[in-house]
Amino acid sequence: MTTTKTCGQALVELLKNYGVDTIFGIPGVHTIELYRGLENANLKHVTPRHEQGAGFMADGFARVTGKPGVCFIITGPGMTNIVTAMGQALQDSVPMLVISSVNRTHQLGMGEGRLHELPHQQGLTSQVCRFSHTLLSPDNLPKVMAQAFSVFSSQRPGPVHIEIPLDVLAQDASHLDVSAWPLPAPPGPNPAAITDAVALLSTAQRPLMILGGGARHAGAAAQSLAERLNMPVVNTCNAKGVMAKNHPLWVGSTPSHPAIRNAIEQQADVVIAVGTELAETDYDFFFLGDVAMQGKVIRVDIDPAQLLRNHRADVAVYADATLALEAICEQLPEALTQAGNNRVSALREAVTDLKKAQYTAFFEVIDEVLGECVIVGDSTQPAYYAQAYYETAAPGRYFHSTTGYGTLGYAFPAAIGAAIGAGELPVIGLTGDGGGQFSLNEIITAVENQVPVIYVVWNNTGHGEIRRFMDDASVAREGVNIAPPQYTALAESMGCKAYQADTLEQFSSALKAARLAGTTALINVSESGLNAGYAF
Missing domain, CATH: 3.40.50.970 (Thiamin diphosphate (ThDP)-binding fold, Pyr/PP domains)
Structure with a gap:
């Protein structure tokens, strides 16, 4: 039969x-x-x-x-x-x-x-x-x-x-060959485009490199090129960890910061933008206007259509990021120096103005307790801060829904997928009490599948960021002071361990306990408690 x-x-x-x-x-x-x-x-x-x-x-x-x-x-x-x-x-x-x-x-x-x-x-x-x-x-x-x-x-x-x-x-497919087909490799760069890029970079006095999510797998090549030209490296949120955060040429922060925007637009005579859209949520998060670079621009992207969007390129390199950067390095003269370290130091000093001590302390606790980990962020106050100031040791260790499409309800489910893929690395799902209500039903999915994700709910009893925008625009706070559920009780009802943290010390203790438990856990963090003693 x-x-x-x-x-x-x-x-x-x-x-x-x-x-x-x-x-x-x-x-x-x-x-x-x-x-x-x-x-x-x-x-x-x-x-x-x-x-x-x-x-x-x-x-x-x-x-x-x-x-x-x-x-x-x-x-x-x-x-x-x-x-x-x-x-x-x-x-x-x-x-x-x-x-x-x-x-x-x-x-x-x-x-x-x-x-x-x-x-x-x-x-x-x-x-x-x-x-x-x-x-x-x-x-x-x-x-x-x-x-x-x-x-x-x-x-x-x-x-x-x-x-x-x-x-x-339901049709019969018994006759099909179901083996995987050989797949094409990513495209390499056109030699003429590489020659043109090298010509610009060889004479640049103040080059600067921007890494986007398309450079995720190009870290070694990006670092080699940065070192060859001794130039500052700025990364978007989706490129966190592509360049080592302790590298002397790494700037950190966000391309949206006014000081970095100024360096990109006014100070750099050649910008090489690798795998980045140059889009609003990365470059204009503070609504300063679209990025407008005055120097020469080299764009590298695996999507040819993207090379024609948002900003005109003087040299457009259609290629995989690694292949393009390696080809540029091969043709560049050795040991070009443009005093990049001094420029990096000045930028790092300039971007400290937006740092807020309460958020810095919050992420320092996470690093101290968990070490290397994965943080999956929703649209919530600490995630907005992390876009600028939280950096990672490797790609795929921090990401959120705040940029790009900007959806709410992301962290609860996305952290489950991240934890399944992360192996032994601890995973945090960071959400606000407002955004968390979009998808808090997925807590029980994590419990059911024995996924040891640690959920951290930043609770400011409503949509705090939108309240701030309404206040700045002199608009009455309508629809933003929504009532949150009792997150700890709700989590416990789904079989999830739950902790309340009203101080930074309590947050640290809860995080240690959750890590030790090795199962799904939720920490409800009181924003007012953690902000106590800080200028907000």
């Missing part, structure tokens, strides 16, 4: 052959055929409490591991629920593969009120992913999956969506 392998089962085998080991998803009547193949596949499956949570978990997993986070999502409401997470991943170039069902092929576009029906589901998802494809035949599954994984291996990453009609999911 011949055993039939369905398209859904073949898809699971393909995922495994491409190195996927974890799936985030919520089963539904329209995805049963996807789950038929999971039983014997030896893949970890995590069931969030909301499809948006699945997307954020996949996002956190991908940022820590560098591998695509994979989601199984039902038709219709499942997809509308996950699009916010896909939007965040798209803005931050996070590899994510979303596999969904869709109504049967003969029902598509008919508008007959079928269960979970959308007029054009692919049209919706196409706005928040690199590409979206409707699989109409099992025969095309291997090539479509290869196209998806080629985005992750050789292009600017981001979400990819593949939807499969219910009848196609």
Whole structure:
């Protein structure tokens, strides 16, 4: 008797052959055929409490591991629920593969009120992913999956969506070759562009380098080039840890800081911007206006379209960041010196003006208690501070939803994905009491899966940042003084250890206890308590 392998089962085998080991998803009547193949596949499956949570978990997993986070999502409401997470991943170039069902092929576009029906589901998802494809035949599954994984291996990453009609999911795919296809490598630079870049850098007196998230894997090459030119290095939030934070040429802070903006726009005669959009949330967080560099600009990006956005380049290098920087180093003369160390010292001194002692102390406690760790931030006061002043020893150790798409409700689920991917590294999910209410239901997902994430809720009884903006704009505080739940009681009701911290000392003790417990824990931090004695 011949055993039939369905398209859904073949898809699971393909995922495994491409190195996927974890799936985030919520089963539904329209995805049963996807789950038929999971039983014997030896893949970890995590069931969030909301499809948006699945997307954020996949996002956190991908940022820590560098591998695509994979989601199984039902038709219709499942997809509308996950699009916010896909939007965040798209803005931050996070590899994510979303596999969904869709109504049967003969029902598509008919508008007959079928269960979970959308007029054009692919049209919706196409706005928040690199590409979206409707699989109409099992025969095309291997090539479509290869196209998806080629985005992750050789292009600017981001979400990819593949939807499969219910009848196609159940069709026979026993004849398919489900081995992984050889994937293309990232593109190398055009020699003429490298020659032009070297010509500018060779004569520069005050060069400066900016590293964005696209330089995540280019740390060694970036450091070599910085040392060759003795030039300051500034990083965006998504490039934290790409350059060692104790390196003498590393500036830290944020490109949005007025002093660094001035160095980029007015002082540098050549700026080399690597893997960065030059976009508002990294360069204009304080709403000073779009970045406008007066010197020559070299842009390096794996996305050719990005080389034409936000700021004109004098030299545009379409290439993988590592390959481009290595090629530039090979052609540069040896030991060019432009007094970069003095410029770095001046910048480091200039950016201390926005430091706030209470936040510095807060992060110092985390470093002292946990050592190297991963912090996953939501839109909350300490995360705004961390964008400028918290640096890490390696990439993927700090990230948040404050920049890019700027969603709320990110940290609770994203920290789960991060913890699954982080191995022995401790993981903190840092959220505010307001943003936390978007997704606090995912605490029980962490408990259920025995994920030892430590949640830290910065509690200022409402949307504190928006209150501040309203005050500055002389707008009445309407809608921002929302009541938070009793976070510790709520966490305990879900089987999560919970601690209250009203002082910095209590926070340190709670963090030590949570780390020692080795299970899911939540610390509710009183902002007013931790701010006591500090000028706020």
